[in-house]
Amino acid sequence: MGVNSDPLLGGEGFLTTTIETLANWGRKNSLWPMPFGTACCAIEMMGVFASRFDLARFGAEVARFSPRQADLMIVSGTITYKMASVCRRIYDQMPEPKWVIAMGSCTCGGGPFDSYAVVQGIDEFLPVDVYVGGCPPRPEALIDAVIKIQKKIEMQGAPLV
Amino acid sequence: MSVDLEPVIDSLKNEFPQDIIDIKEYRGETTLLVSKERIFKICAYLKDGLDFTFLADLTAVDYLEVKSPRYEVVYHIHRFGPECEENVRIRLKAELSEEDIEIDSVTPVWSGADWLEREVYDMFGIEFIGHPDLRRILMPEDYEPFPLRKDFDVRNREASKRSFEKALEEGAD
Numbered sequence: 001m002g003v004n005s006d007p008l009l010g011g012e013g014f015l016t017t018t019i020e021t022l023a024n025w026g027r028k029n030s031l032w033p034m035p036f037g038t039a040c041c042a043i044e045m046m047g048v049f050a051s052r053f054d055l056a057r058f059g060a061e062v063a064r065f066s067p068r069q070a071d072l073m074i075v076s077g078t079i080t081y082k083m084a085s086v087c088r089r090i091y092d093q094m095p096e097p098k099w100v101i102a103m104g105s106c107t108c109g110g111g112p113f114d115s116y117a118v119v120q121g122i123d124e125f126l127p128v129d130v131y132v133g134g135c136p137p138r139p140e141a142l143i144d145a146v147i148k149i150q151k152k153i154e155m156q157g158a159p160l161v
Numbered sequence: 162m163s164v165d166l167e168p169v170i171d172s173l174k175n176e177f178p179q180d181i182i183d184i185k186e187y188r189g190e191t192t193l194l195v196s197k198e199r200i201f202k203i204c205a206y207l208k209d210g211l212d213f214t215f216l217a218d219l220t221a222v223d224y225l226e227v228k229s230p231r232y233e234v235v236y237h238i239h240r241f242g243p244e245c246e247e248n249v250r251i252r253l254k255a256e257l258s259e260e261d262i263e264i265d266s267v268t269p270v271w272s273g274a275d276w277l278e279r280e281v282y283d284m285f286g287i288e289f290i291g292h293p294d295l296r297r298i299l300m301p302e303d304y305e306p307f308p309l310r311k312d313f314d315v316r317n318r319e320a321s322k323r324s325f326e327k328a329l330e331e332g333a334d
C-alpha cells in the first residue's frame with residue numbers, strides 16, 4: 001500500500017493497493033466468529049466476548065450462531081465423536097475463506113479425556129490454524145490466538161473468490 | 162438397620178418371604194438384595210403399598226472377576242413424608258448373570274426410569290423387558306460395544322470412529 005497526498009495530484013490524497021490486500025485488510029479487522037462451545041472452555045470464551053476482555057477491541061465481537069455468516073470457527077470444549085460429525089458439518093457450511101481456532105487442551109489433543117468417546121484432537125477432522133493450549137486457556141490466550149489469525153490473514157491472505 | 166426403615170422391611174419380608182435374599186446395613190444405608198424375577202412386583206409394592214414414589218437413581222455394576230453372577234442392577238428409591246421418619250431411602254440390588262442378561266423394566270412403575278434404563282442398556286447391554294423404547298441414549302445408535310463393561314478397553318476408539326464416519330457420510334447429502 002502506498003499513500004500520496006501530493007498537491008500536484010489534487011491534494012486530496014489517495015492510496016494505491018491491490019484489491020486482494022484491501023479485501024484481506026477488511027477480513028482481518030472484521031472477523032466474525034462462530035462460537036462452537038461444547039464444554040468448560042466455552043465459559044472462558046464468553047469471558048473473552050464480555051466487557052472485561054472485550055474481543056470487540058480487535059474487531060471480532062460479532063459472534064454468529066449461524067455458520068453461513070461466520071468466517072472464524074472457535075472450537076472450545078471437549079469434542080466427542082458423536083459431536084464431531086456435527087462440528088464438521090457446521091464447518092462445511094461456513095463460506096470461504098474461513099479459519100479455525102482450537103481452544104483448550106481437549107480440542108488440541110483430547111485433554112484429560114483419553115477415552116472411547118472423545119476425539120484426540122480436532123485436527124483429526126478439521127484444518128486447524130491456531131492451537132491454544134490450557135485447561136482452560138486464559139482469555140488473553142484466546143485473544144492472542146485471534147491476533148495470530150489476523151497476522152496470518154495479513155501475511156498469507158486468501159483468494160478473492 | 163435404621164429405625165425408620167424397620168416397618169418397611171418387615172412389610173416387604175411379609176409380602177415377599179422368598180425374594181429378599183440379603184439385607185445389608187452400612188453407614189445408615191440399607192441395601193436389600195432381591196431376586197431379579199420379582200423386581201417388578203417388589204418395586205410396584207414399594208410404590209403403591211409403601212408410598213416410595215421417587216426413583217432417585219437406577220444404575221448397574223459389572224463385577225467381572227470379582228464375583229459371580231457378574232452384574233448387579235441397583236435401584237435407589239425414596240419416600241417423601243411430612244414426618245422425618247417417613248422420609249427415607251432404600252437401595253435394592255438384583256443380580257444378573259452373563260448368560261441371562263435381562264430384567265423386568267420398572268418404567269411402568271416410575272416413568273422416570275425410562276432414560277435411566279436406557280443408559281444402563283447403553284453402557285452395560287442389560288436388556289429391560291417391557292421397556293417402551295429401549296435404544297441407546299448417549300452413544301451413537303449404530304455403536305456396538307458396551308463401554309462400561311469391565312472387559313471393554315476404555316481407550317478403544319475404533320467403534321466411535323466407525324459411527325463418526327458413517328454419520329459424516331449420511332450428513333453429506
Ligand code: SF4
Binds near residue numbers: 042104105112135137
Ligand atoms: S480443555 Fe479443560 S477447560 Fe477446556 S473443555 Fe477441555 S476439560 Fe474443559
